[in-house]
Amino acid sequence: MKKQSPTSRETEPAPTAVFGRTAQLDLDTPPPDLYGRPRRDRFMHAVTTFGEVYTPALGRRLLRRNPRLPAPRSRAPLSLVVTGHRAVAEQVLELRLADPAGDALPAWQPGAHLRLTLPSGRERHYSLCGDPADRAVYRIAVRRIADGGGGSREIHDELHLGARLTVRRPRNGFAFCGEPRVLLLAGGIGITPLLPMAREAQRRGLDWQLVHTGRDAASMPFAEELLALAPDRVTLLADSTAGVPTGAELLARARPGTAVYCCGPTPMLAAVQDAFDASPATALHYERFGAAPILDGRPFALRLGAGGETLSVPADRSALDVLREARPDLPYSCHQGFCGTCRVRVLDGTPEHRDRRLTAEERASGALLPCVSRAAEGTTLVLEV
CATH class of the missing domain: 3.10.20.30 (Beta-grasp domain)
Incomplete structure (x- = not known):
């Protein structure tokens, strides 16, 4: 059964759907029984209920008896400073964000994103594109959208070195599962969540390939970094020289058992989805960085x-x-x-x-x-x- 796992760009975690070919998985509701029987497992229900009631009560008692125990971990937003500001492609700016005191930043996994509150009050979501092993800095990349809502223009024009930002801690709605065989498909700025996945796949010794498409070579960020990581595993396709690839062409590198991770504009995502069933790939995880098409809309x-x-x-x-x-x-x-x-x-x-x-x-x-x-x-x- 082929799987399609949709998530959302610049986002909080979205539900994962697995199509077989239309069945929906509810990840928030456990099965009635661990062995798939159509009745509730009484023992596990009792254990779960006991834990839900007893664990918080025990925690409160321990805190009363020993007030020196550490307080629960705060989930307050982070206050970070811009320590890096450079162009990485045409109209694409890379920002590096760090703790002003030099403290280690909260950990994250490939596919995670940050929510930034800009000085204007605008809130925007951006995928982390750095190395999860580097706890000293967060790295994001932002493409300037001239006719957008103003967030990207503010970042390009007004966020300079030393600027302070309120940042929500990393959250992941596009998690990398680390399947043995992986195909990463990126369109333009969609390379940002896939770059850490490529780095993780290389670190684990997985069988992986990455295809990065863009309008032209100048518009494709991190090309040199990708080629330095593993030149024999990375393919760069510029529309200006090779034409816009079809979904079948993008999936041509998938072999049986391949898990596909795709992030890019809506037309690219639609092309990959349409061609997926005819490919030998077995799972499709994707993240869109634009609004999803309106389905069944009525005035x-x-x-x-x-x-x-x-x-x-x-x-x-x-x-x-x-x-x-x-x-x-x-x-x-x-x-x-x-x-x-x-x-x-x-x-x-x-x-x-x-x-x-x-x-x-x-x-x-x-x-x-x-x-x-x-x-x-x-x-x-x-x-x-």
Whole structure:
């Protein structure tokens, strides 16, 4: 059975889907029985319940008896300083971030990302592209998007050496499983999460190949670093000389038993997905760095306040895009329903929640993530503004 494991670019961890070819795995719900029987394992249920009740109580008792025990590890955001700032390709800037006191940074694994709060208040997610063994510095790379939301322009133009940033600790929604045979497919800036995977595959002695595509050689970051790592395992394909590769051409290097990791623009990801079933590869893990296509979209409307302006949301556009035309200062980040930055409150109407972030209680209280969530055709959601 072939597997496809989708995750999301610049993100918090997203659920992993395994298609066989359409079955969905729920990673948050354990099976009813360790041996697959259709009934609950009473012994394991009792052990789990005991642990859930007893362990926190024991921890509280130990802290009361010995107040010198270390406090629980803080998950507060990090305050980091920019210690490196250099161009690594055309319109691509590399930033190195370190602790101002020189302390070791929290550990991370290939595929992890950071969420940065920029001086303007914008929040953006970027994949770590350095070496997980280097605890002294985090490394990210940012492509300048001239017509984007302003985050990349702010990083390129205003974040210089010595600038301070608030950074959420590394989180991983695109974990590298380290299968014995691996094919890494990167499109443009999508090389950032795959570079640490290539380094890890080389360290482990895995059978791996990497294909990096881009508009031209000047636009492809870290090419020299990749070739220095293992020149016989890395292929660089520039569209300007070889044309845009098809999904079948990208997967041509996959052999039976190969796990494919893919990160790139939506057309590249779609091409790989379409060609995957015909390839000998057995698993596909992917991360997109743009908004996912709108599926089953229907037109609806948004009203800004009980008596405010009404905005039409077409079937092929997100509510966030429409909202930002009327409210350009509305914050956003991931465009994919997992970071929660664009949250708004619904005063009236019934939304169709499509996010991976909000709890049932938050949805019941009116919270909505307009980057992905919608409403039934012809209905109107009244938003608090």
